[in-house]
Amino acid sequence: MITNKPRMMQSNRTGIFKRLLINTMLLMLCPMFAIAQQSDTQEWRVVKSKWGIEIATRPHANGYKYVRAKTKVHGSQTDFVKLLDNIEIGPDWIANCKKVELIASEGQSVRVVHTYFKAPWPVKDRDMVTRSNTVIDEHTGDITITVVDYGQNVAAADKHVRMEAVHGTWSLRTLAENEYELMYEGYGEPAGKIPLWLANQILVSSTFDTFVGIKKQLNLVSP
Known part of the structure; x- marks a missing residue:
């Protein structure tokens, strides 16, 4: 013992x-x-409201921001889907966009898209690859488009920094006859060496400019 x-x-x-x-x-x-x-439960804070477009943000744990944008649109629900499908005019309404390429598609609902963005000197240009899935409610016609990062499956573009952790959701919800709420909620990291404050500032301005571009394409605003 x-x-x-x-x-x-x-x-x-x-x-x-x-x-x-x-x-x-x-x-x-x-x-x-x-x-x-805490970051997941914090409420959205409206940071810009103009021309019927509202931009709100809430913090991510790493210091970047989630963004939410919404506005009212009129007309056909399919107008917005047609706008997204027409990749040739992507640079006309997507803020800071140089080019959009369709890499692959699965039926009518799934698309893999490569988007190139220009950035002011000395910041390097960015690119991102996303996979989107469009679902249309057969009863209401409401549209939901889920976007996920697909960058790990496509080689990085030359002289571009690949954006990371990109994900978001577009939704088009019926408010009244021929009146809808268009909303986007999403997140993405610019990668590379960009100060947090600058990345978050660009996020707000580019999201707002994109929504202005959408409304221009749908002939709903003339800033």
């Missing part, structure tokens, strides 16, 4: 050390979970 005591004491010390290690790791992780949860 006496000869087993050192082993028992060593085993106890090992068990205590493991428990302390686990508890320490949990204590270290708790603030991280709290920050993530």
Whole structure:
């Protein structure tokens, strides 16, 4: 019995050390979970409202911002889908867009698109690759387009920095006859060396300009 005591004491010390290690790791992780949860539950804050377009943001845990934009549009629900499908005029309404390329499509609803953006010197131009899925409610005609990052499947463009973690949702909801609410909620990281404040500032301005471009294409605004 006496000869087993050192082993028992060593085993106890090992068990205590493991428990302390686990508890320490949990204590270290708790603030991280709290920050993530806080950013997910924070309310949207309206940062711009003009020409019937409202832009709101809320913080991500890493300092970047989620963005939400919404406006009212009139006409046919399919007008917006046709606008998205016409990639040749993408630079006419997408802010800072140089070119849009259709890489692949699956039926009428799924598309993989490569979008190129110009940036002011000395910031490098950006590009992103996304996969979108369009769903049209057969009863209401409401449209939902889910966008996810697809950049890991396509080689980066020369002299461009690939944007990361891009995802979002477009929705077109019926308000009244021939009147709809167009909304976008999304997130993306510019990657590369751009200060957070500048990235978030560009996010707001480019989202607003894109919505102005949409309304111009639909002949709903003449700023």
